[in-house]
Amino acid sequence: MSILLGRSPDRQPPGAAPAHTGSRTTRLLGGLALAGLVGLGLCAFVFSPADSRPGPEAGARIGQFDAVRLMYVHVPAAIWTYAALGACALASAVYLWHRGAWWDRLAHACAEIGVVLCAVTLLTGMIWGRPVWGTWWEWGDVRLVTTLVLFLAYAGYLALRSVPGAPEARARRSAVLGLGGAVLIPIVNRSVEWWENRTLHQQSTLEELRIEDLTLFTLVLGIFVMGAVVLWLAVHRFRVAWLEAEAESAGLQAALAERRAEAAAAEPGAGAGGSGP
């Protein structure tokens, strides 16, 4: 919890809101993520080869050629979409059990990151699909459409969270939706196996390890680097959510104090402002 709150015991009391969203740990994590992104860019675009293998005809090559480089973003984004939305569901379940605001804010942060990653997955998939499959999108494709449904479900979750209302009620309904939406994650992930002849999408490369050498290294590096980026984003987003809640609470306290002062002043014989001529 301390990494998420970023508090230092000598500066802030336990349970207090963080003073800012940065800390030594997040700066270190951010630096590592940045260095990882540079390394990933070099591996993906400079060192790793294009996907090209001998075809069945002499001299002909088959493969995805340079389009394979999108895999180093697409696959990690998909994996971390599942992880982020899975974490949202887990935090939602714990919230429903414990009713702690900490878990509600964690679910919110994870859902936002999951939605962004899901959008990245969809976009990179479409950009990859055009040259490789010959189409941007197929409505009958079960992997594509279930991924879109996952994106829309959690985009709806975020919209529902932003409906003004009592924080407790909002957190409760968000937790129910955050937990219920998680049923889509295994459906999306397993769709290529369950409905093999209703999708153009290939089966998992990593599960069957049909990848090797620098291509495998770059893909695994992409997964770790994306993980560092996701963790960095999650910590900062959580802290922003915490600060937002604190600001909202402080605003409410100030408004209440102001009203109490007005009410006290309006009472007959109370203070100078309330006394008649």
Next chain:
Amino acid sequence: MAETRGDPAAAAAGDGLDLSPRRSEARPGRRPPTVRRVVSLLVVAGAVAGIAFALVRLVTDASLFFLNADEAVERRDELAGQRFRMQGTPVAHSVAETRVDFEQAVAFTVAFEGVAADVVHTGSPPDLFTPGVPVVLEGRWVQGQPPDLDSFACGVNDGYYFASDHMLVKHDNEYRDTYPDRLEAAGAGGASAGC
């Protein structure tokens, strides 16, 4: 960490204070709660409508449900005249350019699990169309010989061909350069059948 604060609004309401929001107190740059509520609910409604639309399209667009070439050949009588999708791997040395009704076309043979089928695809094939890479074709069975084509090179030439007008490449999950069983597997998939 549990929320430790009580609800200040509820406590204030217990004091008998008027807690109705004042319009003049709205923070600058922030939309009023009513507007925020409407916008948020519109986005929620949009997401729900989007999900419903996507699921309906997924269920009704049954045309993507494809048969593998061996199934399509086996069920040829049953599928006569029907439009459907068929998956197969183009056979090496089978691809030839031709014309159908003055349109550019490509004739080739696909195979799956050792069963081959001749195909005439009208229009430009996708960039990555090549023997050895599976394709999903949309069209129907036609009995007879295609126009401007005496026979299919390396084809089965059994008096039927699949007339396709929509082709998608279905790439597999193989990324190994030195995959030792690649040609063997391609044979099992039918890539080398027919020639």
